[in-house]
């Protein structure tokens with residue numbers, strides 16, 4: 001990866017009437033990286049993508065592609081290409097015509113356009129489908145046509161707005177893997193939008209978590225998951241148990257009369273602890289030589305194949321606890337709950 005960011009937003013704000021869709025956002029997308037904007041519906045993801053593409057002009061702030069300020073440059077002169085959520089294929093054009101549309105708009109002569117169309121169709125695994133119309137293709141194939149149509153103009157930056165939302169669960173996983181492989185193979189810079197946290201964790205180099213027009217945290221998937229900056233990020237990415245506690249000494253917190261050992265440093269006073277469901281262990285018998293063991297009672301259980309998810313009442317709280325590889329015996333009744341000290345994360349905010 002190059003040190004200079006490929007896409008840079010600086011204090012970008014976009015309003016629609018009196019509503020602020022994007023509120024003073026600054027962030028960088030590294031060259032050849034796959035960066036994802038993740039957040040709930042209406043938080044401003046599409047608006048950011050459209051501003052990078054040039055379809056919307058920011059009310060304040062600036063956008064740069066490398067060192068070029070593009071804020072006032074129209075979309076077709078930015079060298080970006082966008083894949084829209086609804087594919088937006090032309091129903092009356094066949095696959096080759098759909099893919100070649102951007103080349104015709106750019107007046108690329110057909111002797112040059114033909115081989116380029118064939119090449120991207122090969123890349124997305126659709127060679128041989130040139131003459132089909134969109135209604136003759138599956139959802140996943142249409143999605144790949146939309147991707148080919150963006151790639152054929154050889155954009156420097158690929159903008160993808162929830163491109164998988166119309167696919168079923170299995171196909172989503174397959175196509176997202178294909179998109180990621182293609183991006184790595186072509187070393188394109190990609191800015192991807194999703195509200196699906198698992199998808200974001202699975203394919204991104206970096207994730208920017210958004211809420212109400214702002215970016216709350218940006219980091220690698222591991223940083224976002226294990227060291228969320230605040231409660232919103234912790235809750236939006238993965239499942240979270242939150243525990244109100246108080247730091248009473250170095251390496252010790254107290255929560256509802258129980259003292260727990262921690263390794264995360266924090267100044268004394270009230271804090272919120274984050275316990276991920278898979279970070280907590282369940283035992284039938286009290287484990288020997290373990291720190292932070294509490295009695296609990298299983299209130300509900302759910303078998304999910306690769307894991308069992310339990311809702312356990314512990315000291316007046318109800319925690320979600322995941323046990324990997326449960327086999328064919330689920331736990332019930334009284335249990336012992338172990339929280340390894342290094343798996344307790346203290347939310348700083």
Ligand SMILES: Nc1ncnc2c1ncn2[C@@H]1O[C@H](COP(=O)(O)OP(=O)(O)OP(=O)(O)O)[C@@H](O)[C@H]1O
Nearest residue numbers: 016019020021040041042043044045046047048195
């Ligand atoms: N053209 C528009 N006119 C008026 N308001 C708009 C327009 N586009 C977006 N908004 C508003 O701006 C906010 C951000 O919208 P945006 O489409 O960027 O959200 P999003 O994060 O992409 O959501 P989703 O996940 O539902 O697609 C929303 O409150 C939306 O209603």
Ligand SMILES: [Mg+2]
Nearest residue numbers: 045046047161
């Ligand atoms: Mg959107």
